[in-house]
Amino acid sequence: MIVRRVARGDAEAIVALLNPIIRAGGLTAMDQSFTADEQRAFIDGLPPGAIYLAAVEAGTIVGIQDVLPLPDGTGAISTFVRLDRHGRGIGRTLTRATLARARQQGYRRLVALVRADNPTALAFYQAVGFRVAEIEPAVPGREVRLVFPVTAGDSHALPRP
Numbered sequence: 001m002i003v004r005r006v007a008r009g010d011a012e013a014i015v016a017l018l019n020p021i022i023r024a025g026g027l028t029a030m031d032q033s034f035t036a037d038e039q040r041a042f043i044d045g046l047p048p049g050a051i052y053l054a055a056v057e058a059g060t061i062v063g064i065q066d067v068l069p070l071p072d073g074t075g076a077i078s079t080f081v082r083l084d085r086h087g088r089g090i091g092r093t094l095t096r097a098t099l100a101r102a103r104q105q106g107y108r109r110l111v112a113l114v115r116a117d118n119p120t121a122l123a124f125y126q127a128v129g130f131r132v133a134e135i136e137p138a139v140p141g142r143e144v145r146l147v148f149p150v151t152a153g154d155s156h157a158l159p160r161p
Ligand SMILES: CC(C)(COP(=O)(O)OP(=O)(O)OC[C@H]1O[C@@H](n2cnc3c(N)ncnc32)[C@H](O)[C@@H]1OP(=O)(O)O)[C@@H](O)C(=O)NCCC(=O)NCCS
Pocket: 021, 027, 028, 077, 078, 079, 080, 081, 082, 085, 086, 087, 088, 089, 090, 091, 092, 093, 113, 114, 118, 119, 120, 121, 123, 124, 125, 127, 128
């Protein structure tokens, strides 16, 4: 497996990975399938400082992870691994590469917003070093906010005891 930056030519492959996850339901806040054009527009419109990586196996994109910059050195991370390739370390490999870039680029913390009814994602982010910071009473359903302190000792990043 290699990890590389996403390019606009990856749009078709990304929607082929993403749309079955959206259609499966309950795994992401996204509820509408994407077209390749919409995905291309997303790639073209990535703001400075964004990170968007693809895990590629035998020429096929099997996972994607993005970090979108928020104020104050925070990045919002999302991870999607092909439904038929879960549990093989793809998400972990992507996260290692993303964290290295996030450090280089000066991010202070990464946050993941995960549906409270998505135990796989909650377990995944905690397994790769995120900690639950808060549970948001969002409607519909609750979202759990997990934080990874990119900067050691970043007190803002850690959940309060
Ligand atoms: C969450 C997701 C990205 C994890 O990717 P993955 O490649 O399957 O995860 P990995 O194989 O790298 O797992 C890393 C660790 O996470 C934990 N983990 C992953 N899946 C798990 C599961 N189903 N149950 C419990 N722990 C799990 C394990 O600790 C695992 O380490 P281990 O294999 O050494 O035990 C993937 O399940 C996915 O794409 N889900 C659908 C989309 C989604 O929910 N995204 C998150 C919202 S942004």
